[in-house]
Amino acid sequence: MGKLRLFVDRMSQPSRAVLIFCLANGIDLEEHLVNLAKGEHRKAEFKLINPMCQVPAMDDNGFHLFESHAMLKYLVCTYPNIKDHWYPADLRKRAQIDCILDWHHSGLRRGSAGLVMNSVIAPVMGRKLDPQAAAEAEALLKASLGKIETVWLTGNGKFLTGSLQPSIADLSLACEVMQLQLLGKAKFSDLLDSNPKVKNWLAAVERTLSPHFSQVHDIIWKAATMYENKREREARKADGTISKL
Amino acid sequence: MGKLRLFVDRMSQPSRAVLIFCLANGIDLEEHLVNLAKGEHRKAEFKLINPMCQVPAMDDNGFHLFESHAMLKYLVCTYPNIKDHWYPADLRKRAQIDCILDWHHSGLRRGSAGLVMNSVIAPVMGRKLDPQAAAEAEALLKASLGKIETVWLTGNGKFLTGSLQPSIADLSLACEVMQLQLLGKAKFSDLLDSNPKVKNWLAAVERTLSPHFSQVHDIIWKAATMYENKREREARKADGTISKL
Missing domain, CATH: 3.40.30.10 (Glutaredoxin)
Structure with missing residues (x-):
């Protein structure tokens, strides 16, 4: 093999x-x-x-x-x-994981990927930034984060559907939410502060999958810093232009 | 029970x-x-x-x-x-069905639902038709139909991944493609004529799941006729307006 x-x-x-x-x-x-x-x-x-x-x-x-x-x-x-908790053999539990993963496609990802693409990374992929598409995606994303908070993070467990250990759905959704780091620290905090359960859940996924989760996300933190610096440079440049007028 | x-x-x-x-x-x-x-x-x-x-x-x-x-x-x-063919117990076959169903979300559905929504049914849902969004969705849809033709309809079988019997992926994708009937007969034929394998596959799904497939789609054929008549009335009205000018 x-x-x-x-x-x-x-x-x-x-x-x-x-x-x-x-x-x-x-x-x-x-x-x-x-x-x-x-x-x-x-x-x-x-x-x-x-x-x-x-x-x-x-x-x-x-x-x-x-x-x-x-x-x-x-x-x-x-x-x-x-271990069974990743994708339980119990058919009702498994169906709920399948459901969350399908909703990842049909719900969360549409807003999340749309916002990051249209407000940050489009130029890297050879496309233009699109503020209107970004605004529409942000509205979708906020609704989706609210659904994680109120629909999926229920029960006493730290993880989705109230589980005590993470499933492949926790991992998949957490990696999606982490992509929002590319929007900058302030925006990321803003999105998560209104969803305290999502914030705690993300921290629990990171802690439970330590050190792998952080290590594999290292590239995102570095890219986030790079984009943050770029935004600051552009803001200073815009200020300079304005003061010269 | x-x-x-x-x-x-x-x-x-x-x-x-x-x-x-x-x-x-x-x-x-x-x-x-x-x-x-x-x-x-x-x-x-x-x-x-x-x-x-x-x-x-x-x-x-x-x-x-x-x-x-x-x-x-x-x-x-x-x-x-x-029966096993719906969602095979064989793990590699099952993984391929899972893959097609995920691609249904990430590929086919984006174009298909976007085109039908923005060029036909938006007013029913309280939204405006959006020709630009419809054109973007149509490009995505054409690429996706091409992928069904060249990637999924391989092998000797009539169904996806070359199977001899339909799976839940065949059924799910076929119902998505049937939604395109709402675009009108000419447009539907146009989209399918360039993908002969997709056309044959759709007929095979319908035949194999007879009479249920046709019976449940009855509402779509009726709605398609209604939209077709509406388009004809509007076209005649527009012609009348032009001839009076």
Whole structure:
């Protein structure tokens, strides 16, 4: 059996979710960087792994798979000694995890990815920033964070659906929320301060999956600082322009 | 054991997928209409079933669940005598079904639902038609139909991933593609004519799930005719206005 080959860019939230899952569960892997900013996901050699040209993707001894949720479920079910809390065998509990992961696509991600793309990273991907699309995405995101607070974080446990241990849904959603760090410290705090349960849950995911969660997010904190400095430089430049008028 | 209670609006493509699955597999159910056009999904009594205010949703003897993909997986795994082809126990085959269903969210649905909403049904939902958003969605949709044609419809079988029998992914994607009937016969043919495998696949899903697939889609054909007549009336009106100038 060869090592699991993971094709990821740590700047992508679903890439981080799969990587952290493997590290936290001792799955031996080879990490292959597919640099999105350099367009490496569109190269012919990567299309052989994932014809949809998206990360993450994997090659498990000749079996190719993509879409992070499908990958996480596959890894839970095929690798040995993965604890039940990640994706419970109990069918009602499992259905709730499936439901949250589907809602990640249909709810949270639309707002979160839309806001980060249209207000921060579009230029890196060769697109223009779009303030109107960003504002619409922010409204969606705020509604979604409210749903995590009031619908998913119920019961006495620290994790989604009141569980005492994290599932693949906690990991997947937490990596999505962490992407909001790219909006800057003030904005990130603003979004989370109105959702105290979400804030505590995020801290619990980070603590429970220490040190992997923080280590894999290192790139996001560095990128967040870079974007913060860029915004400050541009603000100073704009101030300078105004004072000269 | 009480009957499964399904909360659906047949105008919604995921509602139809769950309903057809139950009918095709002899699952005894009570169908509860949640009329989207009348805003019944936002009523307090429905929020008790699904706090996200979306159809489909279900109540299986006190267990509430929503998100159609999660519901389909739950039904396959908990109801007796569901054939393996719907959601294979083989982990690699199952992972591929999961992958297609995730891609339904992240790929196909974005274009399909965006096009139908912004070019046809927005006024029914109290919104304005948006030609620019419709054009962007159409480009996404065409790319997605191309991916079904070239990535998912491979091998010798008639169904996705080359299977000989349909899975919940075939049903889910087929109901999404059928929603495009609302665009009118000419547009629907135009979109499918460039993807002959998709056309044959859709016919195979309809035939294999006969009579349930057609019966549950009856509402869509009626709505399509209504929208077609409306477009013709408006076109005649516009012609009349021009000839009077």
